[in-house]
Amino acid sequence: MRAIGIILAGGNNHRMKELSQKRAIAAMPIAGSYRSIDFALSNMSNSHIQKVGVFTQYNARSLNEHLSSSKWWDFGRKQGGLFVFTPTVTYDNSFWYRGTADAIYQNLAFLKNSHEPYVIIASADCVYKMDYNKVLEYHIEKKADITVVCKDMPAGTEVERYGTLKMNEECLIEDFEEKPIVAKSNTISCGIYIIRRRQLIELIEKSAEEDRHDFVRDILIRYKNLKKIYGYKIKEYWRNIASVEDYFSTNMDFLKPEIRDYFFKQYPDVYSKVDDLPPAKYNMGSQIRNSLISSGCIINGIVEDSVVFKKVFIGNNCFIKNSIILNNVYIGDNTHIENCIIESRDTIRANSYHKGENGIKIVIEKNERYIL
């Protein structure tokens, strides 16, 4: 094995609005059956990376539950395995993770005790499929110090919430800005990096000495003229979900046949925790048009252009359109839901009306389920 993996799953983002009250972005449900972190984990597993550390901090209950067994991604092995690093108070440190570099610094033993020469760093809030070995080959061929996976975003994308970069014709990164006010390029960093393990240890230790804690700002940007940092451009599907709009549209992407084919049918698969739910059930009066329905659902109403997650109950005479219904939601009879995201485990009383007028409405009702 040539590389170990690090998945940064600590983050929260104010752009997720109410959706991040409940969980870290890494645990956001995606495409009916998955969680955001499944994509990074499956990519690691499918790239034959056997040892993966997941760094969590913000509200990790949901994420920890999801990661309670590593067997779903085939990590339950004697060699390697899945390691979850949550901040802890130690003899010489009483801080939370003050940044991504600090998270790695506080668990530097994970890197020091490994023997694999390379480290692949990925973030848990992106939806994509990737063979990291291809990037690693590129990294070795370029004799790079750090390789950053990047993507050209279509014109008009709000690239200011990403790291943007400029490369020369050799793909050497000349300019790198984190969340610029005015972006100079529409090439963005995908948050996936490859670096030699010893190099990473050295850079992280040096940053820690200088009280610098962020991997992008204090290592990538600070060292861009000193170290050889290359870009690896991808053309394949890649989406970051860390805003309500992107989260919504990424889920809706799965209604397109070519996206479903790419993620669901083409080898290799994306793995997730298996829930042992029965098949979805459609009773008399159900009408489904252009929608994804997950296992364990019971549907009596009308569903159009929507993504319905697991174990959702939709009552008689309901009308659901252009919406995302997260896991384990109960929707009472005669309810109208349009342009909404319904938070998981919620109970929507009968005869409710919810419509997102200017954009997506997030519905969190917190009703008791059994006094309907």
Next chain:
Amino acid sequence: MIKKEMIAMLLAGGQGSRLGVLTLKMAKPAVAFGGKYRIIDFPLSNCINSGVDTVGVLTQYQPLRLNTHIGIGIPWDLDRNIGGVTVLPPYEKSTSSQWYTGTANAIFQNIDYMETYNPEYVLILSGDHIYKMDYEVMLDFHKQNKAEVTIATMAVPLEEAKRFGILITDENRRIVDFEEKPENPRSNLASMGIYIFNWKTLKEALIAKAEQPALDFGQHVIPYCHEKGAPLYAYEYNGYWKDVGTLQSYWEANMELIDIVPEFNLYEEYWKIYTRSLTLPPQYISSESVVEKSIIGEGTTIYGQIYNSVIGCGVTIGSGTIVRDSIIMNEAVIGDGCEINKGIIAENVQIGNEVRLGIGEEVPNETHPHIYSHGMVTVGEKSVIPDGVTVGKNTVIAGTTDYDDYMNKSLAGGKTLIKAGDES
């Protein structure tokens, strides 16, 4: 020393020939059921839900599918350091090697396996029934009565009692007599083929009757224990229990799952049924689809119209296709513009475009009128049916078929078309 209070022995070696081509290449317990399950998932899930974590599965007929399904038992949490699930095929011995010649003979040949766990009780199960049962409650009943053998029973209508093994009990549920498929039944308590034995009693009986050809529980072991005066008790079970031994009962049991509140409810939170899931993605239903009164498994894509049907995982149903009252198993692909009436379409079947199944008058099947009946069309696993073919009722198709196999692109009602050995 290892000590398990109760271990289970699950008889899964039978062919189940009355399921016709469904069991051509797999044992009956491996046949798909209810969209995503296989029949054996029910007893295996019952075991783990009842706290029985040591299960020997006795296989003989076509075991490949069963073996790959069970694996090391991960889906049922039966991958254990001590115990767990063990597949027990017949094996060669230094003298007198033989196949499993009867239900009890299979258990007899695995005395060593049971001995390893040093059990107090042994639970004997068969792998061909659909039910949810707490074996721990049955064990409590067994212990309370200080029984040596307890037989699970259920009350059946008296007129149907002649199809079963019938038990006659006293007021304390102690068994006083039994009859196998009696003409004039004296009781309506039918044996479900589920037994709890004291290990000592079972071992003694198996060794004493070892020379009996085709050693069977109902015919030999239970009568032997009774004659010896061992206390035999009948435990009465009142829940849902369905024998899916014939195509007709198999079809009915599947169809019962789509009722508004099914008698056998898979949606209850406790007593989950576990299975090996290979497909995770949600199912996609297109804009022009209709889905009514059906259940559908993961990863299935539907462009057509589905009424009153049970659809498995990873199935594709083309646009304009109408499926009625049918069972379509995992990974089957149905083309565009088809019509399927009361079909049982096995796994990995490929049906072309404009194919019509279950058309015309009902004619008894020419070769197996008792198996392929009630107007069903049965298509065996991995079969291929070419574009534009019309198929009548009470028919069966297996293997890769082409136009040469059909008269003017049609197969008349009651015909059997089995091209064995044609694997694609």
